[in-house]
Amino acid sequence: MTIENISSTKSFAGWHKQYYHQSGVLNCQMRFAIYLPPQASERKVPVLYWLSGLTCTDENFMQKAGAMRIAAELGIAIVAPDTSPRGQGVADDPSESYDLGLGAGFYLNATQAPWREHYQMYDYVVQELPELIEQHFPVSNVRAIAGHSMGGHGALVAGLRNPERYQSISAFSPIVNPINCPWGHKAFLNYLGKNRDSWMQYDACELMKASSSDIPVLVDQGTSDNFLEEQLKPHALIEAAAINEYPLILRMQEGYDHSYYFIASFIEEHLRFHAKHMG
Numbered sequence: 001m002t003i004e005n006i007s008s009t010k011s012f013a014g015w016h017k018q019y020y021h022q023s024g025v026l027n028c029q030m031r032f033a034i035y036l037p038p039q040a041s042e043r044k045v046p047v048l049y050w051l052s053g054l055t056c057t058d059e060n061f062m063q064k065a066g067a068m069r070i071a072a073e074l075g076i077a078i079v080a081p082d083t084s085p086r087g088q089g090v091a092d093d094p095s096e097s098y099d100l101g102l103g104a105g106f107y108l109n110a111t112q113a114p115w116r117e118h119y120q121m122y123d124y125v126v127q128e129l130p131e132l133i134e135q136h137f138p139v140s141n142v143r144a145i146a147g148h149s150m151g152g153h154g155a156l157v158a159g160l161r162n163p164e165r166y167q168s169i170s171a172f173s174p175i176v177n178p179i180n181c182p183w184g185h186k187a188f189l190n191y192l193g194k195n196r197d198s199w200m201q202y203d204a205c206e207l208m209k210a211s212s213s214d215i216p217v218l219v220d221q222g223t224s225d226n227f228l229e230e231q232l233k234p235h236a237l238i239e240a241a242a243i244n245e246y247p248l249i250l251r252m253q254e255g256y257d258h259s260y261y262f263i264a265s266f267i268e269e270h271l272r273f274h275a276k277h278m279g
């Protein structure tokens with residue numbers, strides 16, 4: 001597995017870098033970003049995987065969240081993958097909508113044509129990318145996972161399904177119950193087909209109800225988020241946690257919207273939460 005460096009930028013005494021690589025799982029070339037804190041020049045550091053939301057690439061979080069200053073202090077690397085497979089020959093929604101196809105991989109393994117040839121973001125994020133990162137960079141196999149909106153859904157699903165692979169999970173404005181919201185219906189119908197049984201394995205509420213682990217979960221949700229009632233439904237996750245007595249911390253944050261202004265306001269608390277659990 002080779003990687004090609006395309007940018008290296010010093011930041012808070014560490015390095016922000018971008019790479020291309022050929023993904024075997026996604027069957028296309030992918031770009032990712034990594035922030036290596038200054039401590040990584042002396043020892044292996046733990047890694048936070050950040051999954052972005054609809055329309056994003058590896059760049060949105062790195063440019064807008066203001067995470068690097070705290071990551072440099074705490075000695076945490078951050079890896080930001082893209083949000084879907086990319087490039088010529090990768091299927092897209094014919095109507096080029098923002099919530100299906102390119103930029104909208106939903107962190108699942110598609111089973112339906114034409115998507116299944118490339119849209120295998122679950123295996124990419126959970127298996128292939130960490131293997132690549134741990135092979136090429138001074139990082140340990142101590143991992144946490146976080147994300148925003150569609151990426152919050154991805155982080156919750158990846159973490160709840162693989163508690164042995166992550167120390168902690170966090171999310172901003174996550175799609176917690178995709179089997180019961182329009183974004184989820186559209187994506188799951190297209191990528192997974194009509195059989196709703198196959199949808200359950202990608203629904204954070206269903207997974208939390210059935211979980212036998214207690215990996216720490218922190219969720220922040222703004223009360224002025226335009227997508228709150230129709231798409232995000234945080235109360236469904238609170239109810240799922242209550243059914244299973246899951247140790248969920250879900251905070252409604254007064255007046256915040258869906259944007260990176262919100263993420264930037266609380267990213268420090270999320271990084272300190274992950275640092276505590278990654279030791």
Ligand SMILES: N[C@@H](CCC(=O)N[C@@H](CS)C(=O)NCC(=O)O)C(=O)O
Nearest residue numbers: 053054055056060098149150259260
């Ligand atoms: N109204 C937005 C919906 C997509 C959206 O809100 N994307 C969020 C994630 S769900 C985002 O992070 N956008 C990119 C950014 O703010 O940098 C659009 O059409 O672009």
